[in-house]
Amino acid sequence: MSTATNTDWQTRPAPATAQDWIARAGEVAAVLATDAAARDHAGATPYAEVQLLKDAGLVTLLGPAEHGGGGQDWTTAYRVVREIAKGDGSIGQLLGYHYLWFWAARLVGTREQWEHVETDATRNRWFFGGAVNPRDKDVLVTEDGDDLVYTGRKSFSTGSKVSDVTVLEGVLEGTDQHVFAIVPSDSEGLTFHDDWDNIGQRLTESGGVTLDGVRTPWSSAAGYVDKVFRPRVYNTLNVPTIQLVFVNFYLGIAGGALETAATYTREKSRSWLHGGFERAVDEPYVIDTYGDLTAKLWAAEALADAVAAEGQKLHDDPDAVTEKTRGDFEVRVAAVKARATDVALEVSHRIFEVTGARSTATSEGLDRFWRNVRTHTLHDPVAYKRREVGRWVLEGELPEPTWYS
Numbered sequence: 001m002s003t004a005t006n007t008d009w010q011t012r013p014a015p016a017t018a019q020d021w022i023a024r025a026g027e028v029a030a031v032l033a034t035d036a037a038a039r040d041h042a043g044a045t046p047y048a049e050v051q052l053l054k055d056a057g058l059v060t061l062l063g064p065a066e067h068g069g070g071g072q073d074w075t076t077a078y079r080v081v082r083e084i085a086k087g088d089g090s091i092g093q094l095l096g097y098h099y100l101w102f103w104a105a106r107l108v109g110t111r112e113q114w115e116h117v118e119t120d121a122t123r124n125r126w127f128f129g130g131a132v133n134p135r136d137k138d139v140l141v142t143e144d145g146d147d148l149v150y151t152g153r154k155s156f157s158t159g160s161k162v163s164d165v166t167v168l169e170g171v172l173e174g175t176d177q178h179v180f181a182i183v184p185s186d187s188e189g190l191t192f193h194d195d196w197d198n199i200g201q202r203l204t205e206s207g208g209v210t211l212d213g214v215r216t217p218w219s220s221a222a223g224y225v226d227k228v229f230r231p232r233v234y235n236t237l238n239v240p241t242i243q244l245v246f247v248n249f250y251l252g253i254a255g256g257a258l259e260t261a262a263t264y265t266r267e268k269s270r271s272w273l274h275g276g277f278e279r280a281v282d283e284p285y286v287i288d289t290y291g292d293l294t295a296k297l298w299a300a301e302a303l304a305d306a307v308a309a310e311g312q313k314l315h316d317d318p319d320a321v322t323e324k325t326r327g328d329f330e331v332r333v334a335a336v337k338a339r340a341t342d343v344a345l346e347v348s349h350r351i352f353e354v355t356g357a358r359s360t361a362t363s364e365g366l367d368r369f370w371r372n373v374r375t376h377t378l379h380d381p382v383a384y385k386r387r388e389v390g391r392w393v394l395e396g397e398l399p400e401p402t403w404y405s
Contacts, residue, residue, distance in 0.1 A: 009056045018076040021061060025080040028056045029087030036088045037365025046203045049091050050162045054125045058095060062102055063122030074315055075308045078248040085252025089372035090203035092252050096245035097158045101128035101167045108180050108235055109222040117182060129159025129185060130167040131209045134403035139170030139211055141179050148179060148221060150214040157209035160192035177229060180222040189214040200375030234318040236326055236401040240333040247304050247340040250373055254297055254344040257369035261351035262290060269356045286354045293347050300343045307332045327398025330405060334385040341382045344373045380404045
């Protein structure tokens with residue numbers, strides 16, 4: 001991790017506005033970018049990187065201001081994730097997932113529960129991880145007096161060893177009821193595995209986790225009152241909110257790729273010996289490519305910001321969310337998810353056309369942008385996102401709430 005000085009963040013006043021928070025994220029991203037390629041190559045657990053996020057105050061962005069949090073909403077959180085991902089895609093994902101799990105108590109829990117979680121998480125600057133993966137077999141949840149006991153395994157647990165608390169999810173024995181709860185990440189029976197070995201997003205600590213009788217009080221079961229779940233349509237906003245996090249760190253990675261490539265082109269690229277230009281930056285096809293990719297990225301970012309603003313209206317009045325408003329929003333999210341995927345993949349591979357053969361050196365690390373985007377965009381098939389949009393256009397069909405829609 002870079003040794004760049006950042007202690008002044010803790011002595012300066014906390015950012016006051018959304019733009020101030022986005023600017024703070026830009027400062028953090030600049031620190032991360034200084035040695036991102038080397039850290040990606042090393043693949044070490046990002047303890048220092050998460051501490052950087054804590055020192056800068058970014059982990060409490062969504063926390064209540066009266067307890068030292070930023071008091072910001074999702075529109076700001078998405079922009080912050082995008083900024084961090086410019087510097088390091090893995091850390092952008094970690095922060096985005098942290099925001100999701102921080103918000104999970106508000107998504108599912110009772111007011112008393114989420115106020116308690118948000119207060120403690122903000123005061124203590126907890127970093128959240130989550131052991132929730134719907135493609136795996138459900139974790140079994142059993143009752144033992146006033147406790148719930150979680151037993152099973154999940155293939156992915158993003159945040160794992162760098163988290164302070166972990167969100168668990170399982171199905172209550174003998175029912176079809178899903179139960180979410182937050183437990184300390186050092187809880188007895190919770191074991192994180194060092195088996196995340198993928199081509200991209202190498203520092204997300206997304207390996208498997210084993211739950212061997214992890215205990216938590218019934219009172220921590222989110223949304224349950226006297227052991228009965230109190231559902232709201234708002235509970236189903238988990239997927240569109242998660243997908244917008246994905247959108248923004250994809251676009252952040254693409255933005256980082258463009259910025260890094262442009263610096264390389266200005267400082268290192270050699271003009272083609274038969275092109276008739278002394279500098280690479282004067283070659284028409286190089287200029288055209290950067291203009292084309294930038295325009296596409298700006299368009300995708302504008303759509304992402306517009307959809308985020310639409311979603312915030314739903315978050316601002318949770319009890320007013322209906323199946324239709326939720327479904328219409330999910331269609332918009334599906335559309336921007338498809339666009340962001342295509343744009344980020346195009347940007348991260350086409351930068352090599354305008355940087356040249358020498359830019360493929362391992363020491364430059366330009367390949368990490370494509371590897372990061374390619375790895376996470378396989379999370380769920382983008383074709384099914386386009387299908388959601390197409391069915392809505394042709395038949396007015398609203399996506400059915402599932403773990404992926």
